[in-house]
Amino acid sequence: MKITDVALFRAPIAFAGTTYKLSGGRSYEALDSTLVRLETDAGITGWGEICPWGRDYLPEFAEGARAALTVMAEGLKGLDPCNPAAVNAAMDRLLMGHPYAKAAVDVACWDIFGKAAGQPVHALLGGRQAERIPMLSSLYNGTPDDMLARVEASRAEGVRSFSAKASGDPAADIEVFRAIAEARRPDETFIVDANGGWSVPAALQVLGAVDGRGLMFEQPCATLSECLGVKERMVSPFVLDESAITAEDLTQILRLGAADALHFKISRVGGITRARMFRDFCAVGGLSSFWEASGGSAVADAAAAHVAISAPAGAPHKFWSCQEYAAAAFASGGPTYEDGMMSLPDAPGLGVEVSESELEQIL
Numbered sequence: 001m002k003i004t005d006v007a008l009f010r011a012p013i014a015f016a017g018t019t020y021k022l023s024g025g026r027s028y029e030a031l032d033s034t035l036v037r038l039e040t041d042a043g044i045t046g047w048g049e050i051c052p053w054g055r056d057y058l059p060e061f062a063e064g065a066r067a068a069l070t071v072m073a074e075g076l077k078g079l080d081p082c083n084p085a086a087v088n089a090a091m092d093r094l095l096m097g098h099p100y101a102k103a104a105v106d107v108a109c110w111d112i113f114g115k116a117a118g119q120p121v122h123a124l125l126g127g128r129q130a131e132r133i134p135m136l137s138s139l140y141n142g143t144p145d146d147m148l149a150r151v152e153a154s155r156a157e158g159v160r161s162f163s164a165k166a167s168g169d170p171a172a173d174i175e176v177f178r179a180i181a182e183a184r185r186p187d188e189t190f191i192v193d194a195n196g197g198w199s200v201p202a203a204l205q206v207l208g209a210v211d212g213r214g215l216m217f218e219q220p221c222a223t224l225s226e227c228l229g230v231k232e233r234m235v236s237p238f239v240l241d242e243s244a245i246t247a248e249d250l251t252q253i254l255r256l257g258a259a260d261a262l263h264f265k266i267s268r269v270g271g272i273t274r275a276r277m278f279r280d281f282c283a284v285g286g287l288s289s290f291w292e293a294s295g296g297s298a299v300a301d302a303a304a305a306h307v308a309i310s311a312p313a314g315a316p317h318k319f320w321s322c323q324e325y326a327a328a329a330f331a332s333g334g335p336t337y338e339d340g341m342m343s344l345p346d347a348p349g350l351g352v353e354v355s356e357s358e359l360e361q362i363l
Helices: 062-076 085-096 099-117 144-155 170-183 200-210 224-231 247-256 271-285 300-309
Strands: 004-015 032-040 045-050 130-132 136-139 161-165 189-193 217-220 239-242 261-265 290-292 331-333 335-337 342-343 352-354
Touching: 004 062, 032 062, 032 099, 045 099, 062 085, 062 099, 062 290, 085 099, 085 271, 099 271, 099 300, 144 161, 144 170, 161 170, 170 189, 170 200, 170 261, 170 300, 189 200, 200 224, 224 239, 224 247, 239 342, 271 290, 271 300, 271 342, 290 300, 300 352, 335 352
Parallel strands: 136 161, 161 189, 189 217, 217 239, 239 261, 261 290
Antiparallel strands: 004 032, 032 045, 130 342, 331 352, 335 342
């Protein structure tokens, strides 16, 4: 089988009346998604997606993804999409770096691979390790009352795991996380996530105020060395996210004992092919991993869900739907959400249908 055509589509994703706030004054009211459609000489079509979370969160942005994909598009023709490793190697020859853009092509290849084999992607990754995975609700930063009100709304939907975002202001963050620690129920998981937004002194000040109170701490500072300096003084479970990007990062994290669990985004590591390697590295190293997309539609959600459901269970082993705040959908299928749990049907490939009429074709 050969790739015969590469098409790119732009799809703005507005949030439903929400301004999503992160540390350092970062805020978002919409995302800019890019979808890749691969056509083959066998008549099988595959879809992939890259939807960065704005321009100031991770080193990836929508315009950059589209530029990189446009540069690589012609060189993808004639490649076998059922050999994603070879496609990844070809992309690395065509363009150095930019793994987030390459992730969309990689996901589309796995979609085709699954459809050609008549199997869901998770089966090609070794098979499902769970029937359902608990959902993680993302609590953008706000006042204690506001954040706890959103916790109650999620509880009513069966959610028992929450990622609470920091503001970056130590005094305000101490107030928020003390309130959250007091409101936490015994069967609930709360993760304090600064998204790399604190200095080491600020992180020690905030986390020291709530250490040992049943919370987990995630990526308090921007760099691995800063986070390690914080972890060494804490007793609570420690998660790294933005510091776990490359294989070298993983090796160093394991050698230093810098984390108890790792949080990955499909686009950040370069797609499903590399995610599978990272997933297995964590299993060998005894690190729990959990997976999500940085943002997007059911296409991005499905790619992350297939990796997550084929990953060994650990603590935490949760799933965040990147569609949590989306106002509308242009793709259907993929993972389903009920009673606070994510399930994934056994449809071939990603199991997602895309409505092209709602997209803007740009290549």
